[in-house]
Amino acid sequence: MNTLYKSTRGGESNIQASLAIIKGLACDGGLFVPNEIPKLDKPLEDLLGLEYKDLAYEIMKLYLTDFTEDELRYCINNAYDDKFDTKEIAPVVKKNRAHYLELFHGSTIAFKDMALSILPYLMKVSAKKQNIDKEIVILTATSGDTGKAALAGFADVEGIKIIVFYPKDGVSPIQKQQMVTQKGDNTYVVGIEGNFDDAQNGVKEIFNNAEFVQLMDNNGYRFSSANSINIGRLIPQIVYYFYAYTKMVASGDIKMGEDINVVVPTGNFGNILAAYYAKNMGLPIHQLICASNDNKVLYDFMNTGVYNRKREFVLTISPSMDILISSNLERLLYKISDNKESVINNLMSSLSSKGEYEISDDMKKGLKDFYGNYASIDETYDAIKEVFDKSGYLIDSHTAVGSSVYKKYKKDTGDNRKTVIASTASPYKFTRSVMKAIDESYEKYDDFELIEKMNELTGVEIPKAIKDIIGAEIRHKMICDKDRMKETVKEILSLS
Ligand SMILES: *Cc1c(COP(=O)(O)O)cnc(C)c1O
Numbered sequence: 001m002n003t004l005y006k007s008t009r010g011g012e013s014n015i016q017a018s019l020a021i022i023k024g025l026a027c028d029g030g031l032f033v034p035n036e037i038p039k040l041d042k043p044l045e046d047l048l049g050l051e052y053k054d055l056a057y058e059i060m061k062l063y064l065t066d067f068t069e070d071e072l073r074y075c076i077n078n079a080y081d082d083k084f085d086t087k088e089i090a091p092v093v094k095k096n097r098a099h100y101l102e103l104f105h106g107s108t109i110a111f112k113d114m115a116l117s118i119l120p121y122l123m124k125v126s127a128k129k130q131n132i133d134k135e136i137v138i139l140t141a142t143s144g145d146t147g148k149a150a151l152a153g154f155a156d157v158e159g160i161k162i163i164v165f166y167p168k169d170g171v172s173p174i175q176k177q178q179m180v181t182q183k184g185d186n187t188y189v190v191g192i193e194g195n196f197d198d199a200q201n202g203v204k205e206i207f208n209n210a211e212f213v214q215l216m217d218n219n220g221y222r223f224s225s226a227n228s229i230n231i232g233r234l235i236p237q238i239v240y241y242f243y244a245y246t247k248m249v250a251s252g253d254i255k256m257g258e259d260i261n262v263v264v265p266t267g268n269f270g271n272i273l274a275a276y277y278a279k280n281m282g283l284p285i286h287q288l289i290c291a292s293n294d295n296k297v298l299y300d301f302m303n304t305g306v307y308n309r310k311r312e313f314v315l316t317i318s319p320s321m322d323i324l325i326s327s328n329l330e331r332l333l334y335k336i337s338d339n340k341e342s343v344i345n346n347l348m349s350s351l352s353s354k355g356e357y358e359i360s361d362d363m364k365k366g367l368k369d370f371y372g373n374y375a376s377i378d379e380t381y382d383a384i385k386e387v388f389d390k391s392g393y394l395i396d397s398h399t400a401v402g403s404s405v406y407k408k409y410k411k412d413t414g415d416n417r418k419t420v421i422a423s424t425a426s427p428y429k430f431t432r433s434v435m436k437a438i439d440e441s442y443e444k445y446d447d448f449e450l451i452e453k454m455n456e457l458t459g460v461e462i463p464k465a466i467k468d469i470i471g472a473e474i475r476h477k478m479i480c481d482k483d484r485m486k487e488t489v490k491e492i493l494s495l496s
Contacts, residue, residue: 010341024225155184302372336366
């Protein structure tokens with residue numbers, strides 16, 4: 001079986017995986033999707049007991065069909081090594097009848113590491129396969145976690161430069177410190193006066209600007225994207241849903257073949273889309289529970305079929321989910337429209353001209369796999385406190401959105417199936433909101449003092465990722481206006 005890729009907007013088709021990874025975004029502004037989501041090529045039973053790397057190989061080989069076994073195993077072995085602080089890579093922790101799938105054991109303690117520790121290798125191999133002789137420039141917008149995880153993944157990778165734009169006032173102090181202290185001569189970090197959507201739009205505009213791309217080409221560069229629009233981000237994320245399932249079977253929590261639910265705290269719709277792909281490949285998932293914060297554009301969409309970005313942007317305590325344009329939703333829309341490019345073109349042009357779109361009744365039926373709800377800031381605090389009080393387990397403010405929405409789901413549906421909650425960040429990354437949830441009196445400390453307090457409260461060891469940035473040299477001080485991102489890239493790369 002050969003899996004080929006095409007653009008959701010119809011402008012490109014029959015593209016090899018390696019080329020889709022190098023390009024990041026299709027020429028027509030669409031996202032690359034497989035012609036067909038591949039099915040698992042063996043019984044699920046055969047995956048039982050596999051360790052993470054071997055399981056990753058079994059899943060990823062179905063998508064990266066132009067990679068040789070050696071090439072793919074090289075990527076996997078270099079990604080999931082002792083950068084992770086546990087051999088399990090993605091442990092499943094059972095608390096209060098929910099199963100938390102801990103995706104934060106990589107080098108930046110958020111789930112973005114799951115994909116961004118392998119993407120640089122996928123890109124390196126892809127560039128070689130495609131005979132690319134230009135220097136690759138990774139241009140990325142971040143709501144906080146992608147930026148650091150991409151910087152960590154790409155730092156000092158030969159033949160690649162990375163430029164990260166983050167909303168200057170939209171990330172946590174610890175996230176900011178992680179980024180501005182990033183080492184590596186090929187790394188550039190820029191704060192913008194604007195929010196995440198501004199940053200993401202700016203990046204998309206640069207990508208789609210033919211003149212600018214030509215200028216890059218003249219100077220020996222070509223762009224690629226480490227954002228979750230890159231299919232090379234999505235594919236590695238499918239793996240851990242299979243992994244969680246096999247672990248739950250192994251521990252006797254579920255029987256082989258039993259349906260589970262999956263709860264995902266969602267922003268750009270990448271992580272939950274990976275779970276949807278896993279379901280389509282044959283993983284027994286009943287409901288995909290899409291958990292939003294106060295920026296509940298996806299909740300409204302799931303319930304009405306209308307996607308409307310014209311609303312106030314709310315800064316919440318789960319900043320990595322503060323997003324009004326969920327890019328990866330386009331891939332779901334494509335699937336539920338029965339792969340109709342014309343439909344996607346209409347919806348996307350309506351989104352950019354009117355700020356909204358509505359899907360057809362037929363497409364709405366395709367949303368039945370999903371349940372959407374949201375948690376307010378107060379409900380998020382409550383969820384952190386409740387889980388901690390009941391089980392002594394401290395979750396971060398993103399995972400807490402998932403936990404809170406899961407509670408609403410159970411109340412709404414009475415469904416008691418075993419459920420996996422994607423735990424997307426370590427509480428050490430968001431000490432302020434997490435500790436405030438436990439006790440208001442912690443408010444008098446700063447984010448860094450709270451690291452110690454959290455350690456005293458939980459006894460959980462302070463992750464190396466946190467120890468390393470405290471007191472580290474600040475290497476990146478660039479700030480730019482949201483309308484000057486293109487000029488900034490020009491300056492950084494000395495384009496003429
Ligand atoms: C990025 C991120 C999310 C949202 O994931 P998407 O794939 O963008 O939906 C949730 N939680 C944390 C901690 C994140 O870093």
